[in-house]
Structure formats: C-alpha cells, structure tokens
Amino acid sequence: MTGDDRESAGSRPLGPAGAAPQEPVGPGPHDPAGMGPHGLKLRTGVGVDAHQLVQSRPMVMAGVSFPDEKVGPKGHSDGDVACHAVCDALLSAAGLGDLGQVFGTDDPAFAGASGVTLLAQVVLQVRQAGWQISNVAVQVIGNRPAMAPRRREAEELLSAVVGAPVSVSATSTDGMGFTGRSEGVMAVASALLMSW
Numbered sequence: 275m276t277g278d279d280r281e282s283a284g285s286r287p288l289g290p291a292g293a294a295p296q297e298p299v300g301p302g303p304h305d306p307a308g309m310g311p312h313g314l315k316l317r318t319g320v321g322v323d324a325h326q327l328v329q330s331r332p333m334v335m336a337g338v339s340f341p342d343e344k345v346g347p348k349g350h351s352d353g354d355v356a357c358h359a360v361c362d363a364l365l366s367a368a369g370l371g372d373l374g375q376v377f378g379t380d381d382p383a384f385a386g387a388s389g390v391t392l393l394a395q396v397v398l399q400v401r402q403a404g405w406q407i408s409n410v411a412v413q414v415i416g417n418r419p420a421m422a423p424r425r426r427e428a429e430e431l432l433s434a435v436v437g438a439p440v441s442v443s444a445t446s447t448d449g450m451g452f453t454g455r456s457e458g459v460m461a462v463a464s465a466l467l468m469s470w
C-alpha cells in the first residue's frame with residue numbers, strides 16, 4: 275500500500291495491522307439484546323441423535339425409505355436420526371428445549387411417528403416463537419444406508435418440510451465405534467435461525 279492509497283482509504287481509520295476496525299456484532303457489552311446490524315437477530319443450534327440398527331425394522335433416513343436395507347433403526351418412532359437431529363438443532367437454536375421435552379420420548383401419540391411428521395411440528399413451533407429458518411445442515415454418520423444416491427431426494431424433501439435450504443451429507447467412522455461396526459447410526463445437525 276502506498277502513501278496515496280492510505281490517503282484514499284479516507285475517513286475509515288485503520289487498525290494497528292492495517293485492518294479496518296470491526297463493528298461489534300452479536301451479543302456482548304455493546305449489544306446486550308443480541309441484535310446484530312440493522313436489528314437482525316441470529317441464533318445457531320446443534321442436534322445429535324443415534325439409534326441402534328436391528329433386523330426387521332424399516333430403514334428410513336432423512337425422510338427417505340430404503341426398502342432394500344435388511345436393518346433399520348430401533349426406536350419409539352421411526353428412528354430417523356437425520357430428522358431427529360434436525361429437530362433438536364432447530365429447537366436448540368430457538369431455545370425451546372429438545373425433542374424429548376417437546377414430544378415426550380414415551381408418548382404413545384408418537385409411537386411409530388415419522389421423523390418428517392415430528393420435523394413439521396417442530397418447524398411450526400419455531401415459527402410460532404417468532405423465528406425464520408435461514409438454513410439447516412445435517413450429516414449422517416454410519417455405514418448404512420448408502421446416502422449418496424438418495425442425497426438430492428432427501429435434500430428436496432427436507433427443504434420442503436423446513437421451508438429453507440437443508441443440506442444432507444454422510445460420512446463413516448473408518449470401521450471404528452458402534453457406527454463403524456454397523457451396530458447403529460447417528461446424525462449431527464446445525465440450524466441457523468433469524469428474526470428482525
């Protein structure tokens with residue numbers, strides 16, 4: 275940077291390393307209400323879920339059925355860990371607790387309930403609490419089902435339910451742990467909410 279450039283930087287004072295000073299964003303002493311610039315409020319949330327894989331249970335993951343799978347998740351509902359993790363991420367971001375609190379893990383009303391049904395209910399609650407959903411990301415962790423060929427389908431389905439972009443990815447754990455031994459499957463999700 276030449277002296278002339280420095281002049282043309284104009285009225286914006288430069289920090290010690292030449293960087294423009296940052297305006298305070300998010301909760302903090304300058305922003306006690308958690309309001310960002312222009313009154314935009316942002317909240318992130320995380321959710322994790324895991325279920326055991328057993329024989330004679332249908333495999334449903336991220337709202338998509340895998341009829342050729344010989345095993346499926348054991349659980350009070352359909353055991354769709356991707357949907358459950360997304361529910362928890364949304365509830366976490368909105369400060370509304372978690373799935374167990376909201377629906378009750380043993381509530382007979384939700385016996386066999388599909389993850390998509392639960393997710394639609396959670397989306398409604400999050401919106402009623404005054405939040406808009408910016409986006410959601412969920413990653414499935416395990417050996418099965420094979421998500422890659424159905425990833426787009428799952429993303430379209432979940433994005434329609436959530437009313438915002440949902441990205442779906444998958445990974446394995448290199449043969450380690452309960453996911454690596456195919457004893458179970460898990461998912462981790464993050465969500466970003468906004469209000470203004």
Ligand SMILES: [Zn+2]
Nearest residue numbers: 323353355358
């Ligand atoms: Zn679950």
